[in-house]
Amino acid sequence: MSEKREEWLKDLLRLVDEGDQKKTEKQAKILEAAVEIFSEKGYSATSTSEIAQKAGVAEGTIFRHYKTKKDLLLAIAGPIAVKLVAPFLLNDFVKVIDSPYDRPKDFFRAIAKDRIAFARSNIKLIKILFNEVPFQPELLEQVKNLMTNIVVKRIENALQHFQQQGFIVEAPPWRIMRSASSMLIGMIVFHVFLRPDFPFDEDEEIERTLDLLFYGIAGRSEENAEE
Amino acid sequence: MSEKREEWLKDLLRLVDEGDQKKTEKQAKILEAAVEIFSEKGYSATSTSEIAQKAGVAEGTIFRHYKTKKDLLLAIAGPIAVKLVAPFLLNDFVKVIDSPYDRPKDFFRAIAKDRIAFARSNIKLIKILFNEVPFQPELLEQVKNLMTNIVVKRIENALQHFQQQGFIVEAPPWRIMRSASSMLIGMIVFHVFLRPDFPFDEDEEIERTLDLLFYGIAGRSEENAEE
Amino acid sequence: MSEKREEWLKDLLRLVDEGDQKKTEKQAKILEAAVEIFSEKGYSATSTSEIAQKAGVAEGTIFRHYKTKKDLLLAIAGPIAVKLVAPFLLNDFVKVIDSPYDRPKDFFRAIAKDRIAFARSNIKLIKILFNEVPFQPELLEQVKNLMTNIVVKRIENALQHFQQQGFIVEAPPWRIMRSASSMLIGMIVFHVFLRPDFPFDEDEEIERTLDLLFYGIAGRSEENAEE
Amino acid sequence: MSEKREEWLKDLLRLVDEGDQKKTEKQAKILEAAVEIFSEKGYSATSTSEIAQKAGVAEGTIFRHYKTKKDLLLAIAGPIAVKLVAPFLLNDFVKVIDSPYDRPKDFFRAIAKDRIAFARSNIKLIKILFNEVPFQPELLEQVKNLMTNIVVKRIENALQHFQQQGFIVEAPPWRIMRSASSMLIGMIVFHVFLRPDFPFDEDEEIERTLDLLFYGIAGRSEENAEE
């Protein structure tokens, strides 16, 4: 089940790679400062002079590396969008169906742990991405592409695989996906973004949340009553 | 179980009431225009002259009614924050515990239907609220207050009530709340904001989503295997 | 021989009229300052802040009245282009053919005196016009239109009229026009723009220059030799 | 009647010679690009980065050869000013008085043909020169010097010589010079700069224009009437 990589995806990946490598010292400082302030005040409310000051460079230097302020934003938000869905881009992601995750819980657990870790080390970048996606058509387009063509497709495949084996309830895959995603994303949003100080044992929390996802919140009375 | 209303809450409610009533025609047009543009381009990227133009008033008129641009934003985003949690503010919300919702499903179903309807008629306002909450300390504070002191408290009460009756699984209420909220919010976000054109039967969708919430996504094999 | 006025001409004339009338005090000061500095340093080398300073207004005020710096230039250079050819725009200019100027010399003398006076009272504006025409396509177009459709046409008519009466040598009208224009323009350029301090009696100078134009610079020997 | 060469003239000539010779390949490309863009958009509206790009060199390279942007302009406009009056600089220009041009028409014809040819091969440079002379004091000074001390002086000499022989009408030489120059310059401006596509036979045109210059535009009726 080899997936043909489309052009736009290749371009994206190349962009990400390039961005990760060739960076002058000044460029790195500019990015660092921009991330900091963009995430604090939002893109539109951030001035390039503020970025320059925080980065310790002249304002003109910013525009030598990024033709416009928006270019600077996209240089930050574009790659993070790709990295956000990186696990699903892996060619061998599909192997999930053949073997590595015997059970759907293993599958969700793996994704959850990986993405929580990722979110934790990229809090500011993810904030920027989500704050700006509604207002930057290029970003929106890119995110839509990634989601529709990569993530949704692959998860759907996995779910159908699990359904065939009877591991997952019979229901439209998109609803299961939506519900499962919501629960995991909700967990991340709460523990990483809203209440990073709320004390909890991550592994334990993932386990208990998966329990709720898999077996529901109904108590014994409810179960007997309805089923 | 009467709840003492704090000062800040009284202030908020008065604000909302006032906002809903005394509005000159011009003021209404200004708000309408501001909502439109704020939701499209974001608060910071919107200029007061643009609002004035769209509202068909002079620029000075805006500042006669709202001392600053931020005041205008807060006049929009503040009330919507309150209305967003309005059901939980009702004095008789607590009655849920005494009688009206025999079962938790009825409880969640009622909230879901009501809030979906609300979201649908306030898409732009809610967008504005969520876009700006991270950057406006006053908004953030207000939302935090509402959430922590009203919503969380009352839902927690309800959940504990249901747990006592055995209708809901024994688990920390905050985790159940987080999971349930995530699933319902995820449904709203998806069907109202992300894919409003995605065809679905609302009542049916709510029912099936509640099923997943209550009984989980595990299929028969999985159930047997683990439990 | 009534001439139908084209649309663009109407527009131009309206523009000039408007420009001459409704001007706030600030607007007048801005124009005055702009004319001064544009003529001294050229349009591109002039900064809007300099204009604002000289006009005694805030920089923003300039942009309330003229959307861009180029608009400001065109508000100055456009009308002067029209006024420069104003005499030829008069409907009764054509009467020249019926009676008022019995002889071509009277015709050229009238034009010369009028345009010298005009040049003298609009030195700076004319400088700006001619400095910027090569670089502003809109101006170039406008000047071309005025020249080709109005000035050239009408002078040609007059010349042909004079030729029919034997007052002017038989030669292609455009060559006569070019030569006559050159001589008069040369006179204006020299005495008004290049050496405004060079002492001369204007009426006398015009008369003597017309003599050269009409009877040539050849001395008696040359005349005998060739003719 | 040998003319003592002043210092400034020596300097100029040396500058021109140097300019024509020692030029690295890059330098030549820079000049070429600068001429192109200066003539298109004007000096002030041209950026050094644009020149560098068009010349295919680094921006720094320009400043290695020309200390400032203005130096670059002067390196272009200075020499062309000198070349523009070059014929009058020739030591043997004065021979005109002794013999080579028996008649003034030959004299003017020679100058006209030569300068038309020159203008044609230096259109852009001449445009630059005349566009910038009003704004660059150094250029203005240089052109004034050349004109007053060389061109005017020598033509005046020639004219007086022709007047003594009765070939040219008795009138202040400056007026004859102004009129003759205007006519020839008018011809060049029209046929070379304004309407280079206007079809005409150059030799014929020069001849006919000289006729107008020498014998005037008056027809037979006018001649009889006035003289």
Place this chain on the structure above:
DNA sequence: TATGAATGAGCGTTCATTCAT
């Protein structure tokens, strides 16, 4: 109450020029 001209600080961007390589 409503206006819109006026403000001047601040915006994103470009500029001519420098200098380490």
Place this chain on the structure above:
DNA sequence: AATGAATGAACGCTCATTCAT
């Protein structure tokens, strides 16, 4: 000799806000 990254002043222009009418 040639580069191009870096500079910071200056650019044209927009901004939220004020105020006389």
